[in-house]
Amino acid sequence: MTLIHSSKIIIGVVLLYAFTLAHASTTIPLTDYFKDTWSTHEGLPHNSINAIAQTSDGYLWFATWEGVARYNGREFRFYERSSKTGILDSGTRTLVSDTNNGLWIAGVRGGITYRQGNNWQPQLTAPSMVNNILKDSSGDLWIAVEGLGVLHRPKSSLENSVSKENWALQNISANRLLEDSKGRIWATTNKGLFQLNGNNKQEVLARYNLPELHVYAILETHNGQMLVATERGAYIIGDKRATLLHPSLAGEAITTLMEDDEHNLWLGTIKNGVVRFSNNQIERLDTQSGLPNNRVLSILEDLEGSIWIGTNGGLMRLRKAPFTTWTKKRRLVGNYVRSVINIDNKSVLVGSSEGLSLIDQGIAQNAQANNSSPVSVLSFAKRHDGGVWVGTYLKGLMLWKDQQLIPILDHKKGLPTDEVRAILDDSHGNLWIGTTNGLVQKNASGQQKIFTRNDGLPDNYIMALAEDDLGQVWVGTGVGVAKLTANGFELVPIHNIENAEYAFGFWMEKGYVWIATDRGLIRYDQKNAQLGLVGRRSGLPIDKLFQVIFDGTNGLWLTSNRGIWRIDYNAAHAVADGRQNTIAFEHFTESDGLASAQANGGSNPAAVAMDNGKLWFATAKGVAMIDSSTISQKNTARLPISIESIVVDGVELSNTQQNILPAGTNRVIFNYAGLGYILSSRIEYRTKLVGFEENWASRGKNTIAEYTNLEPGSYQFLVSARYPYSDWNNADQIYKFTILPHFWQRLEVQIGLVVFVLILLFGIIKWRLQRLQKSELKLKALVEKQTYELRQQSKDFQRQANEDELTHLPNRRAFDKWLSEAFIKAKENNITLALVIMDIDHFKKINDHYSHLIGDKAIKSLAAKLRSLAGKKVHTARWGGEEFTLMIKEMSEGDVTAYCENLRHSIETCDYNDIAPDLTMTVSMGVAFSHQVDNYSDLLRLADQALYKAKEQGRNRVEIWQ
Structure with missing residues (x-):
């Protein structure tokens, strides 16, 4: 195979994300490189x-x-x-x-x-x-x-x-x-x-x-x-x-x-x-x-x-x-991480099924001094007086402070169960403990109270707790959401959003509450108590989201069983408001450095954002970190593109062949590649064949563009590439080629043929005139004798030539004459002229079901309705078979559209029982306007194409040529 390259590709550093910059200030450990073999x-x-x-x-x-x-x-x-x-x-x-x-x-x-x-x-x-x-x-x-x-x-x-x-x-x-x-x-x-x-x-x-x-x-x-x-x-x-x-x-x-x-x-x-x-x-x-x-x-x-x-x-x-990602190989205590919380901008506390780990400046170590008995950790919350609250699977609530893990509460001291999946130390001095059998409140004086379904909670299985900017406590459970107001717990009807039930996590911003649910990301507007959804219907390919965090710039990060997703913060608001239908996203999996794409949920916090832009995520295999500040940088580098081969009618062009393709070329195939290697499978392409296409054609991840039945002429093939959700690179890959015409398609041959035909016609006409002159005297007497009869016959012929026999409407010949004259006047006087071609839908079924006699009656009935419309501005005719035409003068495009829609509706709703029981009739219309073309024959062609499109779109409709 011969490979065809551009000789002037300008190469920049091609990056998928800004984190791949070659001149990064910090050298990452060798173990942190992602390996492919x-x-x-x-x-x-x-x-x-x-x-x-x-x-x-x-x-x-x-x-x-x-x-x-x-x-x-x-x-x-x-x-x-x-x-x-x-x-x-x-x-x-x-x-x-x-x-x-x-x-x-x-x-x-x-x-x-x-x-x-x-x-x-x-x-x-x-x-x-x-x-x-x-x-x-x-x-x-x-x-x-x-x-x-x-x-x-x-x-x-x-x-x-x-x-x-x-x-x-x-x-x-x-x-x-x-x-x-x-x-x-x-x-x-x-x-x-x-x-x-x-x-x-x-x-x-x-x-x-x-x-x-x-x-x-x-x-x-x-x-x-x-x-x-x-x-x-x-x-x-x-x-x-x-x-x-x-x-x-x-x-x-x-x-x-x-x-x-x-x-x-x-x-x-x-x-x-x-x-x-x-x-x-x-x-x-x-x-x-x-x-x-x-x-x-x-x-x-x-x-x-x-x-x-x-x-x-x-x-x-x-x-x-x-x-x-930090796992046991990097000294993490356990791989199955359920929760993570930042202590400061340099360190985080990681909770796993095997105990606590502290990661300080990138180095992991056991967070429990003296290697005390490990606990299975579910949840964290910062303590106002220092330290971190720790929720466990079997030992209730504990406090981590000074490298020590201190027992605080368990079922023996008032917890309904020892399984603690969410903790909140609120601004009023209350400590909230979410268990799998109820919510516990411990106030500043040490008094404890348990809330359950009987107190207004949607369920006793508590998975998430958060406090909003109004000081209200939000509770996420397995069957819904509640918020604690001055009047007690108030249910938030998330089930109205596609039957959402599970509320896995919250993110609070002023005026809004974002909820990660089993039906996507739900936004609650504090001002009007309205719910909005960013989910499958807006383009996210998943339903179940565990955690939502904000990176401090313009990204919302979502965790799931199928990886981590990033969406634009402003776009998420636009979708939740209904101002935008779809949302773009970036999807991160094992190929992006995650040891496991399964992010954990059901306990909190399962992800945390630090002030320095670093985001931490709990996964089924370790805790993962990304620096969001590098992701948010816009990638402006160029992606090299190469046209690797061009195949013409099954034959690949070689180096020595010119880009002049022979007459009759039927199929041209371009094979191209974006030369990026970080995640080459994600590269997207678009192409444009100048001379054939006006707009770019999206190719997705397909690296082949095929064109067939191209007319003779000159073309330029352009291809552009990008990584998902980044800008398209400029298309420097241009391949120019020309398809030669057949002998009879050459301009000089066509001109010569026209001249020959004109000369031939001139000779024939001259010969004919000579013959007519010889017969002139003989015919004069006969003409005078039959003048009276011919005049009478002329009237009959004129009527027959211009009138449809069945409907007595003007026929196609008469309508052609009207249209040609009206088209010229419309162009001269700059007035609007509309042509409508109408076709009875499924007319063959009427003939087959009822009979041809009933079919004729149906045509006559429609003709009568159209005849009643004839006037100064509307001319109607039978075009042939079940087709009719209307010529509408001096009406705006909007009025023509409304007129045709009213006519179509009138035909559809008309009672035809006088013709045949249960007979119904609908029509399809194609409309074109004189300002769209330069001659009336093209006007007929466009109206006919619009009618064809109306049939393709399901019939019983009016299609305006665009």
């Missing part, structure tokens, strides 16, 4: 990834022993040995990209080729396997050859295709080549490190007492330091000394080096996986952490900031996910 099972041609490159058009390339694989985010495409590409053997060792959208490819048997855009440029073959290629700043080519050394090809040799190469190093295995910022050319070899363009050609590391080291790779860091990877560690080399990068790397065989945009160093090893060096700290990633194989061959950071790691057993990608 590929092997031959996922489409790779081979599991050994010898090299990785990304060309400036956005494509990722992988070198394997079975060819080169190009990746567009959805699928791999292979390039193997062929004369066209210049790849001599499928075994590929090196890939090197440049800033001109070019890619150097080399490997086994010394084959070298350069691919730029869509063109392959085979190069002179090297004497043996090529391990690396460098094109230096002067245009010279340096080739690292296995077992032989480094081959140097001057720029002049490349331009003239004349072999003037020389050996810069000989009888040595060269691995990697580098030109540093000072213009020095370095080569790493099995016998050390060499500078190829210096005065001293001696091995460099020997002067640092590091002789005979096998050097695999070299890297110049952002601060100009030179880092070399050897069989016995990684060293920073300077003018006077070589320094081991980190003591733990002593003796480590390191194969590859990479520095990311945050200045972290990534090192690939031969047998111990990947090492990341950041802030003088070492982190490791190996097979126990999910790496496909511990032998690392290549590492690359792509334009989106993701890290790609090629191993001997497959490919891994590390990407920054929006969510960070």
Whole structure:
């Protein structure tokens, strides 16, 4: 398959969310990266990834022993040995990209080729396997050859295709080549490190007492330091000394080096996986952490900031996910988290089925001192006098303070049950305790009172408690909601909203109460006591929501069994008010960093928003955190797009074919891809074929656009892409093409044909006139004799020619004459002229059910009704069969519409029992106006198309041509 690319794609950093910015100020732990892996099972041609490159058009390339694989985010495409590409053997060792959208490819048997855009440029073959290629700043080519050394090809040799190469190093295995910022050319070899363009050609590391080291790779860091990877560690080399990068790397065989945009160093090893060096700290990633194989061959950071790691057993990608999750692996006490609450802007308290955890500045630890007996935690609330109230599953109410968990209340001390799912320490000094068997109030003096259904609560199973800005306490239960007013508990009729029952959580803002229910997000307006819903009917794909929190900017975050959802705060109000029908959303699941998409509910708070914009969520596998301030940043980066193939009538266009398509081209198919890799499956597309379409066509996630039966002419194909709910990227991907006309469709041929027909007609007319002149004298006598009879016959013929025999209405011929004359006058005088074509619906059924005689009577009855309308402004006629026409002059479009609707209604409701019992009759009408066209024949065509549309829309209707 031939791939077709734009030659001028402008590449920006393509991001799904702002959290993926490559220059983030804080380096996240290696364990917090989201991991994806590929092997031959996922489409790779081979599991050994010898090299990785990304060309400036956005494509990722992988070198394997079975060819080169190009990746567009959805699928791999292979390039193997062929004369066209210049790849001599499928075994590929090196890939090197440049800033001109070019890619150097080399490997086994010394084959070298350069691919730029869509063109392959085979190069002179090297004497043996090529391990690396460098094109230096002067245009010279340096080739690292296995077992032989480094081959140097001057720029002049490349331009003239004349072999003037020389050996810069000989009888040595060269691995990697580098030109540093000072213009020095370095080569790493099995016998050390060499500078190829210096005065001293001696091995460099020997002067640092590091002789005979096998050097695999070299890297110049952002601060100009030179880092070399050897069989016995990684060293920073300077003018006077070589320094081991980190003591733990002593003796480590390191194969590859990479520095990311945050200045972290990534090192690939031969047998111990990947090492990341950041802030003088070492982190490791190996097979126990999910790496496909511990032998690392290549590492690359792509334009989106993701890290790609090629191993001997497959490919891994590390990407920054929006969510960070703490589980037992990160020292959380338990994975099944039911509740979370912030203590301050640096720490949160996490309650799980196995006990309490404290996360302070990102580090989790047991929140119970001396490892006291763990409790199953359900709920939290801040205590006004310090500490945190803790609701448990089996031990009632407790207080966490100073790392101690103190028992406060249980069923022995007045709680109806020990299961506490909600707690509220209100502004009046009351402590409210929601249990599964009633609500307990403990006032400031210590007196306790239990409220149940008998006291006005909708149910005894309490799941949520909150206090609004009016000081009212809200209670969420399994069968409804109540609020405590001065007159006691007042039921809030959420069941009126699609039979909602479960109230899992509240969020309070001034004037409004937001309720997470089993029918979506319900908003209660304090001013008018009105309920509004944001749910399935407004576009949310789920019903059951557990918690709603506000991120402090413009996002409402909703938790559910199927992930976490973010909606726009203002849009949610608009939907609840009825000012907006649908709402957009962002959906977060495991692919966004959640260990489990199941967020927990039924106890509170199941999510909490901190003042610094960080949001915490309780899930079935740990507690998850996201920094909402990064999500709210608008993504304005461009998403690279490539038109990968164009197939014309089953034949794919090749490089050499022009974009001139032959006459009779029936089908053109475009295959395109948005080159974003973070979440490529979420990319949405739209296309427009200029010359055929006026507006953009939404393609969803489909990457194919197909067009058939295009007229001859010139076209431009545009494609645009975006990640969900972000702005569309500008469409720079333009493919221009022309479809040639058939011989008879060419303008010059059509003009010649018209001229020929005119000449032929002129000859025929002239010959006819001559014949008529000869017959003129003979005919005069006969004409005079029959004048009287002809005049009488003329009157009869005129009436027959212009009148329908059955209905005695004007026929189509008469109406055509009226319409043509009226159309000209309407255009000249700039007045409105409307044409209505009317058709009796399902008239065949009338004939079949009653008889053709009854059908004729029905037509005559309708004709009589239309005849009564005839006048100065309305002309009517029988068009043929069961079709009639009306010509309406000097009426506005609105009046014409109303007139037709009244006529349609009158016909529908008319009593036809005098014709046949139970006979009913409806009509469909198509209407067009003279100002919409330039000639009356087009007016007929538009009215007829409007009638056809009225039939498609269900008949018995008036359709105005738009």
